[in-house]
Amino acid sequence: MPAFPDAAREAVADTRLRGNLAHATGTIRERRAAAVAELDDWDALRESGKQIKDHVLANLGHYLRRLEEKVTEAGGTVHWARDAAEANRIVADLVKATGESEVVKVKSMATQETGLNEALAEEGIAAYETDLAELIVQLGHDRPSHILVPAIHRNRSDIRDIFRREMPDAPEGLTDAPADLAEAARRHLRAKFLSAKVAVSGVNFAVADTGTLVVLESEGNGRMCLTLPETLISVMGVEKIVPSMRDLEVFLQLLPRSSTAERMNPYTSTWTGVHPGDGPRDFHLVLLDNGRTETLADEVGRQALRCIRCSACLNVCPVYERAGGHAYGSPYPGPIGAILSPQIRGIGSDVDASLPYASSLCGACFEACPVAIDIPEVLVHLRARAVEDGPRHPVERAAMTAAGWTLRSPARLALAQRLASASRRIVAPRGRIRRLPGPLNAWTETRDAPAPPAESFRAWWARTDGGRTEPRAPEDGTDDGTDGRTEEGQ
Numbered sequence: 001m002p003a004f005p006d007a008a009r010e011a012v013a014d015t016r017l018r019g020n021l022a023h024a025t026g027t028i029r030e031r032r033a034a035a036v037a038e039l040d041d042w043d044a045l046r047e048s049g050k051q052i053k054d055h056v057l058a059n060l061g062h063y064l065r066r067l068e069e070k071v072t073e074a075g076g077t078v079h080w081a082r083d084a085a086e087a088n089r090i091v092a093d094l095v096k097a098t099g100e101s102e103v104v105k106v107k108s109m110a111t112q113e114t115g116l117n118e119a120l121a122e123e124g125i126a127a128y129e130t131d132l133a134e135l136i137v138q139l140g141h142d143r144p145s146h147i148l149v150p151a152i153h154r155n156r157s158d159i160r161d162i163f164r165r166e167m168p169d170a171p172e173g174l175t176d177a178p179a180d181l182a183e184a185a186r187r188h189l190r191a192k193f194l195s196a197k198v199a200v201s202g203v204n205f206a207v208a209d210t211g212t213l214v215v216l217e218s219e220g221n222g223r224m225c226l227t228l229p230e231t232l233i234s235v236m237g238v239e240k241i242v243p244s245m246r247d248l249e250v251f252l253q254l255l256p257r258s259s260t261a262e263r264m265n266p267y268t269s270t271w272t273g274v275h276p277g278d279g280p281r282d283f284h285l286v287l288l289d290n291g292r293t294e295t296l297a298d299e300v301g302r303q304a305l306r307c308i309r310c311s312a313c314l315n316v317c318p319v320y321e322r323a324g325g326h327a328y329g330s331p332y333p334g335p336i337g338a339i340l341s342p343q344i345r346g347i348g349s350d351v352d353a354s355l356p357y358a359s360s361l362c363g364a365c366f367e368a369c370p371v372a373i374d375i376p377e378v379l380v381h382l383r384a385r386a387v388e389d390g391p392r393h394p395v396e397r398a399a400m401t402a403a404g405w406t407l408r409s410p411a412r413l414a415l416a417q418r419l420a421s422a423s424r425r426i427v428a429p430r431g432r433i434r435r436l437p438g439p440l441n442a443w444t445e446t447r448d449a450p451a452p453p454a455e456s457f458r459a460w461w462a463r464t465d466g467g468r469t470e471p472r473a474p475e476d477g478t479d480d481g482t483d484g485r486t487e488e489g490q
């Protein structure tokens with residue numbers, strides 16, 4: 001994947017895409033603000049959510065063992081996956097053991113993170129997404145661009161064209177009316193629900209005290225997948241635990257209002273192991289680490305593991321609204337993607353090293369986050385890590401080496417400052433630098449650089465005794481009547 005600025009360039013230039021994004025995020029933003037404003041105790045709920053998550057993260061080993069014990073007692077089987085490849089291997093083997101070659105899926109960020117659909121396809125197993133937006137993405141051979149609304153970059157006519165082209169049982173003359181599109185998807189999916197023997201789901205929350213798993217959704221497709229098939233395999237990031245049912249109560253208020261702006265989502269499915277004559281006969285829970293343990297070890301970065309995937313931070317982010325989700329090169333776009341992906345994947349690639357910079361640091365994401373993740377704080381922290389550990393351009397490396405050599409000697413620094421001041425009329429004849437040469441142009445591509453000052457602070461201090469004597473013109477004759485500031489700074 002290219003670095004974020006390169007990947008975002010095309011999206012930023014696509015006015016239709018920007019229109020779709022601005023309309024969709026603006027609508028969700030307004031509805032969410034109204035839903036949150038209904039609760040007098042929103043701030044207290046938010047603080048509770050934060051504290052519960054922090055408590056779980058501080059005692060993660062304990063709660064994971066308790067969850068395993070309770071799920072096993074209830075007749076389920078728990079599997080542990082160190083990374084994406086191991087999780088995919090476990091799921092593929094479980095499906096193959098049933099003799100089936102098809103699975104239905106409930107929308108799941110964890111399996112997008114592991115690339116499960118592609119891994120299953122390599123084993124000859126077809127995975128069918130059943131969430132409407134995920135179905136649109138899958139049929140369009142596309143990638144999700146939003147956590148909650150994966151096809152947010154598509155409009156109605158795009159979706160009609162995809163259904164006509166890729167859905168074998170799409171009705172003749174399908175229109176782009178929302179009701180017609182929904183009906184076409186419903187008929188298409190119903191056949192899958194009724195024939196599937198295996199389902200794969202994600203998990204919103206897992207209650208350690210009881211071994212109960214919880215999925216929140218709006219369309220009913222999740223309920224079908226969680227109850228009809230004979231075998232259910234759920235893949236869950238290890239951080240999704242809450243200690244008790246009482247704690248779940250907090251998140252069942254925070255998540256629907258923050259994500260879909262509903263007081264309560266239409267379908268909340270909970271299940272605990274297996275029960276004869278009711279639901280799947282075989283249940284497997286795959287606990288996924290995939291970089292979460294390393295993230296937990298970072299005192300600043302670990303707060304990203306509080307995330308409940310509501311997507312509120314995406315909808316308020318001015319960068320996401322313009323760049324869309326694909327530029328983040330990860331299943332987790334927007335502000336949460338900018339802090340989560342570089343931590344769970346490591347900061348070694350161009351895209352992961354660029355993600356902490358995909359923000360104006362305006363702080364809207366922190367304000368919106370229902371579990372109070374200080375996303376700007378983590379972004380700044382990761383920028384420092386990207387400088388230390390990330391890939392660096394050879395020109396930047398050479399410039400930093402030269403700067404280090406200069407700054408280590410007061411004499412060299414003074415000489416460099418005198419040279420810069422002397423060159424200001426050549427490099428910045430109109431008081432600012434409009435274009436730097438070569439790769440340095442990356443700096444001036446979108447903004448002017450200030451001209452070097454006529455006199456350095458150290459020279460000014462020496463000349464005026466720290467401002468105590470009457471100022472006079474600098475001796476090098478470079479004073480042009482300004483005080484060294486650029487026009488923008490005046």
Ligand code: SF4
Pocket residue numbers: 258306307308309310311312313314336365368369370371372373
């Ligand atoms: S970081 Fe906060 S606002 Fe963003 S998706 Fe996660 S919980 Fe929601």
